[in-house]
Amino acid sequence: MNKNIILPVLIAFFFQFQEHKVLEIKGYSAKFPDQNATKILRAQVNELAQNNPTIIYINGQTNKKQIALTFDDASNIHKVNQIINILDQYGLKAAFFCIGNDIEKTPQIARNIDNNGHLVLNHSYSHTKYTELSIEAIEIDFLRAEKVFLQAIGKRTKLIRPPYGAINQDITNTLKNKGYSIAYWSLDSFDWLETINNIQQNIIKNVRNDEIILFHCKTSTIRSLPQIIENLQQRGFKIVRLDELIQKKAYRRKSYFIKSTISRKFSFDN
Numbered sequence: 001m002n003k004n005i006i007l008p009v010l011i012a013f014f015f016q017f018q019e020h021k022v023l024e025i026k027g028y029s030a031k032f033p034d035q036n037a038t039k040i041l042r043a044q045v046n047e048l049a050q051n052n053p054t055i056i057y058i059n060g061q062t063n064k065k066q067i068a069l070t071f072d073d074a075s076n077i078h079k080v081n082q083i084i085n086i087l088d089q090y091g092l093k094a095a096f097f098c099i100g101n102d103i104e105k106t107p108q109i110a111r112n113i114d115n116n117g118h119l120v121l122n123h124s125y126s127h128t129k130y131t132e133l134s135i136e137a138i139e140i141d142f143l144r145a146e147k148v149f150l151q152a153i154g155k156r157t158k159l160i161r162p163p164y165g166a167i168n169q170d171i172t173n174t175l176k177n178k179g180y181s182i183a184y185w186s187l188d189s190f191d192w193l194e195t196i197n198n199i200q201q202n203i204i205k206n207v208r209n210d211e212i213i214l215f216h217c218k219t220s221t222i223r224s225l226p227q228i229i230e231n232l233q234q235r236g237f238k239i240v241r242l243d244e245l246i247q248k249k250a251y252r253r254k255s256y257f258i259k260s261t262i263s264r265k266f267s268f269d270n
């Protein structure tokens, strides 16, 4: 073997087996009615992520002082636009998990997100808990959402966050078989339930390296966001887009379209 090839091959070999550290999922709200259920779900998700390291991402590699902002339920165009404006002011890019049913009604939401350099990612079509659906129904649901996003922005998603973060091994396998990875979160802002001050404290007190932070497209989130961004930046945290943090592509390659017309076998090219 050529001497110039040996070193890169060794490095690639090493990185392939480098262990991915899975963070404990954090974020707390005293208002949440069932603390124990959260604890059990988080432990299950953590174990699932350890068993499926290239499919489920709770966090990045944990060696960099960086975080990614993610916003679920991008359903209201005005709220989404306000979040985009704030991100723009700080020159930041983020990920928006969109519901197919909402984007079907208002595709402009997805276009605004995409046109501003943010990610439009799959958050199901119906926002139903996947743990309550059959495998067949799950497949129909996320592929239907994928089609809606494709029509809206011309890109085919390959990162998903199932509604309510409800996942198990069967759901993971179903998504994996269709070329998807699951983008979970390591820090929950509880912005759908909490006051502005508590949302900010949840992030500011708990933030760690390579954290994926969960927000929703809510008024309380919009009001909390500038102070959170400024605090994190002052402390030296770089805010990067989710696909950069987890080193995973958000969309399928363009070649998908050519291949899919040649053979159905390749229709879920990674």
Ligand SMILES: [Zn+2]
Pocket (backbone or CB within 6 Å): 072, 073, 123, 127, 163, 164
């Ligand atoms: Zn949601």
